[in-house]
Amino acid sequence: MKRPVLFLTAAFFIALSSCEEKIDIEKEKEAIKAVFELEKEGFFSQNAEAMAETWIQEPSSVKIYMPDNGHSKFTGWDAIKKHDEANVADTAWDRSKLTLTFRDFEIELLSDDAAWVMCEAHWVGVENDPPMEFNQTRINVLRKDQGKWKFTLMAIYNNPKETN
Numbered sequence: 430m431k432r433p434v435l436f437l438t439a440a441f442f443i444a445l446s447s448c449e450e451k452i453d454i455e456k457e458k459e460a461i462k463a464v465f466e467l468e469k470e471g472f473f474s475q476n477a478e479a480m481a482e483t484w485i486q487e488p489s490s491v492k493i494y495m496p497d498n499g500h501s502k503f504t505g506w507d508a509i510k511k512h513d514e515a516n517v518a519d520t521a522w523d524r525s526k527l528t529l530t531f532r533d534f535e536i537e538l539l540s541d542d543a544a545w546v547m548c549e550a551h552w553v554g555v556e557n558d559p560p561m562e563f564n565q566t567r568i569n570v571l572r573k574d575q576g577k578w579k580f581t582l583m584a585i586y587n588n589p590k591e592t593n
Contacts, residue, residue: 452538452541454538457538457544457578458534458536458538460578461536461544461546461571461578462531462534462536463578464483464571464577464578464579464580465531465548466531467479467482467483468480468483468580469529469531471483471517472516472517472524472529473524473525473527473529475517475518475520475524476517477510477513477514477516477517477518480513480517481510481513482579483579483580484506484509484579484580484581485506485572485574485579485580485581486506486510487505487506487581488504488505488506488507489505489581490504490505490506490509490580490581490582491503491504491505491509491581491582491583491584492508492509492512492580492582492583492584492585493583493584493585494585495584495585495586495587496587497587497589522555522556523555526554526555526556527552527553527554527555527556528552528553528554529550529551529552530550530551530553531548531549531550531551531567532548532549532551533548533549534546534547534548535547535548541573542572542573543570543571543572543573544570544571544572544578545568545569545570546567546568546569546570546571547566547567547568547569548566548567548569549564549565549566549567550564550565550566550567550585551564552564552565563587563588563590564587564588565585565586565587565588566585566586566588567583567584567585567586568582568583568584568586569582569583569584570582
């Protein structure tokens, strides 16, 4: 009697594990990269609501800027939202004269619904008058919220300008 019970138990667990959904890692990585593009589109179209759709809107969310002259930290969704709304309301410069390209992604899926991402952001164009070109390193943590990847941490570090 023990053998049939053991066999049925083993068969049950094998059947159960074969029903588990397998994660398509490359598909998840592409979905994560798409979040960067959506946030960028919101920024360039000066649409804070579109940018908000790319964020986990909780008190634990954090956005950090680290330029050459210090840093700014926005802790919690309310602070991030307020900052992004002010940022996109700035009409002192023409965003159509600037491009942003994300590259060199390093994506580590920590689980089915959490990821660590580092990438380079390459900016080229004219913000006010002189042409500019600079790079940032971005370190991000994303979580899935209702099946969609969203930022919960964004740290933006302005890389020092290269000197010849």
